[in-house]
């Protein structure tokens with residue numbers, strides 16, 4: 001059933017939070033206009049559960065008592081106990097409402113928050129990769145290589161922005177160039193297949209690097225994604241350089257495929273921890289070449305802009321925009337919103 005504006009609105013002060021595998025970032029919104037009050041980033045491993053983290057890191061440091069919370073979590077939101085992917089916390093909204101005195105809690109998917117950020121952030125928080133002009137009300141797509149590979153669409157319909165979270169990071173990826181056909185047999189697979197996430201995330205970069213080393217019978221010195229990108233950008237190691245180049249090409253191909261799926265004339269947005277660390281590699285022509293190489297639709301892709309989001313707290317910016325003006329966004333909260341007067345997911 002369609003929600004009325006009264007039902008959609010969240011009461012201030014609103015606690016917003018982006019809960020990742022390693023880090024949790026929080027801020028408080030006092031009203032619609034004031035700048036968010038930010039707090040130091042919390043390491044999830046430092047607290048046994050999310051309620052204690054919020055109490056110690058936020059509520060004990062301010063006299064503002066939030067009435068509502070909008071939290072983005074990595075993991076499927078299903079039922080009254082939400083297990084987070086990549087971290088030991090379990091979110092229990094009913095218990096959280098009681099222990100922290102919250103009247104209203106909304107949980108969103110972490111990549112949905114990234115999609116909301118794309119609307120919330122201006123071009124000053126983005127670096128454009130290549131040409132193309134965004135049509136302001138057209139669909140957009142967000143891809144984020146980080147610990148995993150997140151993908152979300154963003155559709156403009158009925159005067160609101162509707163995030164479309166999905167599992168697009170798990171689409172199949174195949175070899176295309178002659179070199180790919182040499183390297184791909186050496187990639188580590190998941191149940192026999194090569195998905196986007198086997199290549200386009202931190203672990204994926206290491207996978208590509210090792211596969212290239214094996215193909216050429218060269219030693220693989222590096223074990224972390226940061227070591228590989230550092231050596232590649234410094235041009236101090238051939239295998240690392242080729243691994244980053246292949247990563248960039250594969251990201252361009254997948255970004256192009258997703259741009260076709262969503263017809264994202266509003267732009268393709270790269271978020272997550274890795275994209276902003278490899279901006280110079282993404283500015284190499286190979287990224288746009290792979291992105292645009294989509295016959296018979298190359299002209300369509302050439303007109304679509306690609307941006308790297310550089311804002312360090314992009315998801316929080318998206319959550320803040322949603323919390324302040326929920327009517328601007330078509331976010332479905334059924335089964336993901338807990339209000340104390342009914343004490344159940346609605």
Ligand SMILES: Nc1ncnc2c1ncn2[C@@H]1O[C@H](COP(=O)(O)OP(=O)(O)OP(=O)(O)O)[C@@H](O)[C@H]1O
Nearest residue numbers: 020021022023146147202225226229272273274277
């Ligand atoms: N300089 C770098 N180059 C390439 N990859 C890096 C670099 N620094 C960190 N990484 C990798 O980025 C990934 C983390 O990405 P990101 O910061 O987006 O985390 P996340 O998925 O949002 O998780 P969380 O929110 O829990 O911190 C890890 O795989 C890490 O190894």
